[in-house]
Amino acid sequence: MAERRLQVTSRLGLHARAAANLVRVASQFKSSLTLQRLDGNAEEADAKSILSILTLAASRGTDLKIVASGEDEHEALEAVVSLFSRDFDETEKGDGNHVSRATQELRCKGLGVSDGVVIGRVLRLQEGTRNVYRAEIAEADLERERRRFRAAVRVARRQLETIKDRAEKELGRGHAYIFDAHLLFLQDAKLTRDVEDYIVKERSNAEWAAKVVGDRLLSIYTQINDEYLRERGSDIEDVIQRLLANLTGEGPKYPNLSEDAVVVSTDLLPSTIAELNLNHVKAIATDGGGWTSHMAIIARGLGLTTVVGLRDFYQRTRTGDRIIVDARRGEVVLHPAEETIAQYQFTSAGPALAPDGEIERGPVKTLDGVEISLRANVELSTEFQAVRDFGACGVGLFRSEFLLSRPGLMTSDTEQYETYKSLTEAAGEYGAIVRLFDVGGEVGPDMKERERNPALGLRAVRFNLRHQEIMRTQVRAILRAAATGPLSLVIPMVADVGDVRMAKRVIEEELERLKAENVSCSPVQIGAMIEVPSAVLTAEKIAGEVDFFELGTNDLVQYTLAVDRGNNKVSEWFRTLHPAVLYGIDRTVQAAKAAGIPVIVCGEMASTPAYAVLLVGLGAIDLSMTPAMIPAVRAVLSQINTNEARAVALKCLAAATADEVEELWLNYAEVATRQSSNR
Numbered sequence: 090m091a092e093r094r095l096q097v098t099s100r101l102g103l104h105a106r107a108a109a110n111l112v113r114v115a116s117q118f119k120s121s122l123t124l125q126r127l128d129g130n131a132e133e134a135d136a137k138s139i140l141s142i143l144t145l146a147a148s149r150g151t152d153l154k155i156v157a158s159g160e161d162e163h164e165a166l167e168a169v170v171s172l173f174s175r176d177f178d179e180t181e182k183g184d185g186n187h188v189s190r191a192t193q194e195l196r197c198k199g200l201g202v203s204d205g206v207v208i209g210r211v212l213r214l215q216e217g218t219r220n221v222y223r224a225e226i227a228e229a230d231l232e233r234e235r236r237r238f239r240a241a242v243r244v245a246r247r248q249l250e251t252i253k254d255r256a257e258k259e260l261g262r263g264h265a266y267i268f269d270a271h272l273l274f275l276q277d278a279k280l281t282r283d284v285e286d287y288i289v290k291e292r293s294n295a296e297w298a299a300k301v302v303g304d305r306l307l308s309i310y311t312q313i314n315d316e317y318l319r320e321r322g323s324d325i326e327d328v329i330q331r332l333l334a335n336l337t338g339e340g341p342k343y344p345n346l347s348e349d350a351v352v353v354s355t356d357l358l359p360s361t362i363a364e365l366n367l368n369h370v371k372a373i374a375t376d377g378g379g380w381t382s383h384m385a386i387i388a389r390g391l392g393l394t395t396v397v398g399l400r401d402f403y404q405r406t407r408t409g410d411r412i413i414v415d416a417r418r419g420e421v422v423l424h425p426a427e428e429t430i431a432q433y434q435f436t437s438a439g440p441a442l443a444p445d446g447e448i449e450r451g452p453v454k455t456l457d458g459v460e461i462s463l464r465a466n467v468e469l470s471t472e473f474q475a476v477r478d479f480g481a482c483g484v485g486l487f488r489s490e491f492l493l494s495r496p497g498l499m500t501s502d503t504e505q506y507e508t509y510k511s512l513t514e515a516a517g518e519y520g521a522i523v524r525l526f527d528v529g530g531e532v533g534p535d536m537k538e539r540e541r542n543p544a545l546g547l548r549a550v551r552f553n554l555r556h557q558e559i560m561r562t563q564v565r566a567i568l569r570a571a572a573t574g575p576l577s578l579v580i581p582m583v584a585d586v587g588d589v590r591m592a593k594r595v596i597e598e599e600l601e602r603l604k605a606e607n608v609s610c611s612p613v614q615i616g617a618m619i620e621v622p623s624a625v626l627t628a629e630k631i632a633g634e635v636d637f638f639e640l641g642t643n644d645l646v647q648y649t650l651a652v653d654r655g656n657n658k659v660s661e662w663f664r665t666l667h668p669a670v671l672y673g674i675d676r677t678v679q680a681a682k683a684a685g686i687p688v689i690v691c692g693e694m695a696s697t698p699a700y701a702v703l704l705v706g707l708g709a710i711d712l713s714m715t716p717a718m719i720p721a722v723r724a725v726l727s728q729i730n731t732n733e734a735r736a737v738a739l740k741c742l743a744a745a746t747a748d749e750v751e752e753l754w755l756n757y758a759e760v761a762t763r764q765s766s767n768r
């Protein structure tokens with residue numbers, strides 16, 4: 090059996106005349122020849138039957154798998170491949186309207202997850218899920234099958250170590266941690282032992298066993314309500330795909346990239362990005378993905394202009410198409426008209442890049458001398474090193490729920506203490522802030538009861554107050570670690586003063602208990618996450634109860650605009666620059682100022698240089714972000730004048746729509762960019 094993957098590149102697709110040519114060529118061979126779409130429609134078509142081919146509805150850009158089987162399979166396959174490359178020997182006599190429609194300018198709205206505008210050429214990349222078949226293995230061969238699986242794991246480990254080294258060099262250590270996680274999956278008995286058990290128990294081939302076990306793990310992850318934890322599912326998928334590729338001997342094949350490649354895909358796995366030639370990839374556009382997906386986080390870290398959540402964009406493109414990716418507006422333009430390109434060439438400033446050489450540390454000073462603290466958001470202990478690597482002013486947000494590696498699994502008091510202690514050490518003089526578990530019902534005793542509306546359910550502070558045994562264990566570990574260095578605690582998703590008071594009571598009780606037990610501990614500063622509208626509206630009152638605020642703009646956008654942050658279908662309504670969101674930020678910053686407490690903005694908004702400027706315009710002087718974005722944000726903030734930013738921010742506050750704000754802000758960003766390049 091011989092097979093190939095191909096793309097239909099002829100303008101009119103695999104229509105009747107092209108299909109007829111294909112049948113003519115295929116019929117010259119004895120071997121059977123089948124075609125199959127790679128985008129989910131699994132029906133096979135017989136390449137010797139025109140009706141069968143037409144049922145594929147393979148338009149231009151469709152990816153197909155061609156399988157030849159029989160005595161002359163290689164010749165047959167070559168002949169068909171060659172026909173595809175000649176666009177089915179058509180001389181483009183097709184209907185003119187169709188052609189012009191296919192190349193008409195097409196704008197698609199998605200979600201910009203980084204900065205910048207790029208004009209380039211499409212490079213289609215399809216990860217695709219491999220077709221895996223079940224085969225029954227004879228009793229005597231089971232041991233050999235297990236050995237085959239172990240060998241695939243060993244190869245995967247070597248591959249991932251190489252990817253990780255490369256990621257460390259090219260992306261910085263802050264991003265290589267993702268591949269540490271992949272390596273851990275490979276060592277995890279839950280994966281390896283289960284696959285081997287399945288092979289033996291079900292007398293199954295290793296591919297099928299890996300797929301079944303991988304699917305089981307994935308199904309657990311897809312049920313998780315928390316988007317951050319759910320994203321771990323795509324990491325499992327990444328590792329399983331790698332194992333399957335190694336088992337089938339089909340390594341990943343990435344094409345050579347042109348100078349201005351824009352990678353277009355349905356979705357991208359983190360390791361794919363790391364394996365690409367990053368000198369050439371200028372931008373990324375994907376159908377799936379969200380603001381907080383690993384892919385988006387890596388792309389931001391690399392300064393790659395990226396728009397995600399484009400739904401069915403991939404199938405409309407073909408490699409080589411002209412494309413504009415505008416991450417600022419969260420938009421892509423396929424086949425842009427010359428005037429559109431000219432407009433973009435005028436307005437686009439390249440993505441902000443980290444300055445070369447020695448990394449700067451500590452707060453950044455604006456042109457008018459205002460000091461802005463740049464802290465790091467971290468999730469895993471493997472990221473702690475990044476705090477220093479990127480010159481952060483300590484850790485502004487430690488998303489502690491990442492300690493809960495699996496649903497229903499709690500971490501021990503000791504394990505937590507050790508983690509918070511090393512977090513404190515990594516954060517240095519500026520200190521670190523641990524957020525109490527921001528989780529919902531997927532962990533803890535009621536994990537089996539699925540809530541109808543988890544984002545509005547028993548999560549964050551509510552979960553902690555309901556499951557006080559979990560909260561008290563965490564609080565004790567934090568209070569103990571605070572004795573080793575500057576450590577604070579923040580309460581997630583408070584709705585009002587009531588939530589704060591109840592949480593503070595638990596913290597005070599635990600402090601008293603530790604003291605009574607003579608355990609080394611220290612009181613901590615207590616902050617409140619301001620991320621729901623009721624907290625914004627009562628910010629003055631909450632400010633009187635806490636030592637600091639943390640503004641979670643990710644949830645603030647979600648709850649203010651009633652737009653699920655993880656739902657692709659509504660991503661175009663997820664407008665970070667909506668005036669209502671800006672109003673919430675302004676109100677919170679003012680309330681904190683009036684009460685004399687600091688406010689740290691820690692949502693992803695702070696990780697985007699242009700948005701960080703707006704935050705400063707709104708009065709924020711303490712930002713916490715993805716560590717790898719710190720140099721880029723630092724570079725931009727060092728070139729602004731806070732009075733100018735304030736003046737534009739005030740105009741934005743008075744705007745009626747997100748579009749108006751974007752327009753005002755882009756104009757300002759352009760003028761500021763021009764001014765700074767003249768300086």
Ligand code: PEP
Pocket residue numbers: 317486488527620640641642643644645691692693
């Ligand atoms: C936020 O909501 O902005 C935030 C910082 O927390 P998370 O993204 O973890 O919800």
Ligand code: MG
Pocket residue numbers: 620641643644
């Ligand atoms: Mg949040």
